[in-house]
Amino acid sequence: MQAFRSRNKAGRATGRMTLKDVAVRAEVSLITASRALRGVGRVSPELAERVKEAAAALNYVPDPAARALASSHSMAVTVLVPTLNNPATGDLLEAVHAVLQDAGFQVLIGDTHYSREQEERLLRNYLSHRPRGLIVTGFDRSEESRGLIAGSGIPCVHVLELANTPGVYCVGFDQAKAGETMTRYLLEKGHRRIAFGAVIDPRSMLRAEGYRRAAKAAGTYDPGLEFLRAGYASIRMGAEIFAEAIERRPDIDAMFFSNDDLAHGALFTALRRGIQVPEQIAIAGFNNLEEGAYTVPPLTTIHTSRAGIGRRAAQMLLTLMRGEEVAEPVVDVGYELIVRESA
């Protein structure tokens, strides 16, 4: 608020308190002040105390840019997500943010819009800030991006998907197996003509794989039952996909959507058109968004723990950034089949 500082000849000062002001007030050298505040190296308790008092009195806040420049690494962590416009992403980010923020890190969020090119661009840009850590979504990316990540030497945790490559850290669950689980459930319930609806994105395509696996194993697989679209998952998109599906294939007796949003759209459409769910056609989703418990009928879906993934990933990254060993480089948080009335 007050407390002016005497300024150097050049007059290029920024006006705020610097470490030097703290050092002067505490009557120690610059480096001792630095060490005391960072808690590194050996500083006697008395001096450390004096420095901290001085810093508090002067309301000193370290300059992250100077810190980054001198130490050649920042306190920033970059998180790359495929979209910001999605409740699942929101859950994940909230959790990541909370954990990293508490640990004193700055979280930089990048939105790739499900584009490899955009991801590469963002990676290049964010990496120039020398973040201390990296969290990226899944494994679908350009070779260039992969190279940038590996070449940066920055600890990186992959979220949502799982991989068994040595040296790769990830927190997620088996998307394909989850898709398979749901399809199997529908098969067990006696459904034979199970359609699959999705927007084309990496996770959805993994779920599609699971769907195909189960359908093929049951001998019911029919490519004509797959309804895939480009674009973003939304209620509207789900309504459209569902309308198209029942028109083109009136024989469908169940439909599995790779995403709750899509399933909600289908549910609304069914309700409006008087199509009985699940009697005429069963509907299932994926993610277990909150509203699924309230729709009419409530939605059968796969529960995924976005917040849990975010938390675990952030914690794993913290460990990696400390330079410690990670006991479990691949964390499978699992998923859960939530059976409600829609299927």
Add this chain to the structure above:
Amino acid sequence: MQAFRSRNKAGRATGRMTLKDVAVRAEVSLITASRALRGVGRVSPELAERVKEAAAALNYVPDPAARALASSHSMAVTVLVPTLNNPATGDLLEAVHAVLQDAGFQVLIGDTHYSREQEERLLRNYLSHRPRGLIVTGFDRSEESRGLIAGSGIPCVHVLELANTPGVYCVGFDQAKAGETMTRYLLEKGHRRIAFGAVIDPRSMLRAEGYRRAAKAAGTYDPGLEFLRAGYASIRMGAEIFAEAIERRPDIDAMFFSNDDLAHGALFTALRRGIQVPEQIAIAGFNNLEEGAYTVPPLTTIHTSRAGIGRRAAQMLLTLMRGEEVAEPVVDVGYELIVRESA
């Protein structure tokens, strides 16, 4: 990818290309390279060209930390939102992000969790990074926070709400008036016992004001018809509020929720319990989230342009950061009453 650099005695180099490497390759001085790449000052076209070529050849990326340190400002913009877990926030952030990213800025997103203390903490933290600009949500904040913003001298744009204080820049709409518009509409439709449901947060409270204004003007105001809760807006919360409302006040003939999520919860509950909407009770929401067009019955709501607000705010901030005059410091993007079948 390759190209090692000879290193200084201290051996403290970071391994990446520096401006010096570019200058050497282009056979110009350091400062000329700097000027050429930044496009400031006077550099002859030939030299500028040579520098740019050298930079491209070396795959040079400027170090933001060094830049920030030397020039005492960064290329970062801080955006503070009350929650990440909300489709409306997602829309806004996407738009802000897109505009600022294109202009070469780094977007730092902070999540205040609707807490003044948290906002203050974040402000202190983010301000230490010397961001070039600031976007904050609304006007409800601590005196300390206000002081931090004003004292920082950093251009700041407020979003979602409007204010007429000189020197304050904002992009939003009149939340109270929007609440009033909806309430008036319900009154016009002949409803007399209009309940109001909301979670307690600044914007909702402004909408509540509008609700009260209209109800009082019509002589129908009854404090017992307000159902406010602490917490986050959600479908579940809406279902709970609605259940409580109709139990405590079975005479309610309409209910206006400050938020579409809440209204959806109410709609689902009504559907499940066989309550006719709008015949027995009309339901209205706020925000015009996508799904409102698909619910049964479709939701009457207030359309707000989150993406538009984000875009305009980012553009205004860009202007301010260039040091230019802003023609219109208060941008009212308005809102629109969307009449559907629920009311």
Add this chain to the structure above:
DNA sequence: GAATGTGAAGATAGCGCTAACACGCCCGCC
């Protein structure tokens, strides 16, 4: 034709901080 002005380029000095090394000092050891 000397004084003045006008770019274009460079030299220099930091921005605020930390890494690396240097220096005392006290301890214990043979």
Add this chain to the structure above:
DNA sequence: GGCGGGCGTGTTAGCGCTATCTTCACATTC
């Protein structure tokens, strides 16, 4: 009694870039 060896502290030299001042060539003015 001398000597290695921690340990606490300080000195120095940057990190990679930009602000500021200077220089210098060349054009302009009376």
